[in-house]
Amino acid sequence: MSLTSFVIASRDRSPEVVAVVERLLRETDCPVIVVDNGSRDDSVLALHRAGSIGPGRLRVIPLADNLGAVGRNVGVSAATTPFVAFCDDDSWWEPDATARAEELFAEYPTVGLLAARTVVLPSGRTDALSEMLAASPLGHDPSLPGPSILGFLACSSIARKEAFEAVGGFSSILHFRGEEGLLAIDLAAAGWDLCFCPELVAYHQPSSARPPNAVQDARSLRNDVLTTWLRRPPRECVRAATRLVRAATRDQAHARAMAEALRLLPSVARGRRRLPRDVEESLELLARS
Structure with a gap:
């Protein structure tokens, strides 16, 4: 088995x-x-x-x-x-x-x-x-x-x-x-x-029953920002927030994503913790690359 x-x-x-x-x-x-x-x-x-x-x-x-x-x-x-x-x-x-x-x-x-x-x-x-x-x-x-x-x-x-x-x-x-x-x-x-x-x-084999691309992109950005807020240093959190605010001015999907992220802030605050230094350094290396 x-x-x-x-x-x-x-x-x-x-x-x-x-x-x-x-x-x-x-x-x-x-x-x-x-x-x-x-x-x-x-x-x-x-x-x-x-x-x-x-x-x-x-x-x-x-x-x-x-x-x-x-x-x-x-x-x-x-x-x-x-x-x-x-x-x-x-x-x-x-x-x-x-x-x-x-x-x-x-x-x-x-x-x-x-x-x-x-x-x-x-x-x-x-x-x-x-x-x-x-x-x-x-x-x-x-x-x-x-x-x-x-x-x-x-x-x-x-x-x-x-x-x-x-x-x-x-x-x-x-x-x-x-x-x-x-x-x-x-x-x-x-x-x-x-x-x-x-x-x-x-x-x-991607399904044909998928949300519009703008909705998918907005949800991906929202979750990338939330992940940053949950684990990364303050400077990265500010950069992530800036990306989301700028995107929210482009279309309604990103505006909704920003509103959802803001509503989740209490949960983010409760779940936030910093990463070990070696993991943070690996993320920084990936970002530079």
Whole structure:
């Protein structure tokens, strides 16, 4: 039996999430956990039907509300395996990826997260972030399985459950989009290594049911700013706030994002803590690069 569970958080994408789950059940022997973020379509019923492909391997957890990325935390908590591979409802993994990741985790006990190479379909190109991670300015320590990183795509990452839960998983403050950055630096701050491993491959076929680009961009900027406010020094917090204010003058999506960030300030204040010096220095190196 596999030591890795697939964890998917989904909402209102019944045909897509069912197709991904059926593929995972056919092509791997891993347990699959789907957390439904309060879907208004037939996702939960359709997923229960899809489970017949791999009897006993699919668990569907319906939530009353949309928890965003925190839905993944619910899935990780339900996993009984030591490792979890994240998928979105429009992404999946090369069949042998989890077995190879398990070998790497066993060989490198300080590694808390492995980021895979993401292939974007239908073009077959490598995702731009994967190319950036491969050339990480943080370098490649020969005692680790790949370049050191402080960022990743959730849909193409495999985590050590122990490490993920020790730092609290994905933040409820960020909800969704760009939530990986905060988790990455929290893992590093807790002493875990994060590495990019191009031999691990995940596939992403972006859903057509996506918010407009302006909304996505605004949400990404909001969460980047919130992450900065939660962990970075005051000078970086001021710079981040300035970026958000300037963006808010451009369009309504960014104006709404700024209003949301301001409403979250009490939660940010309660959750704020400074990073260890080595992690802060790594972030500064990435910024300069």
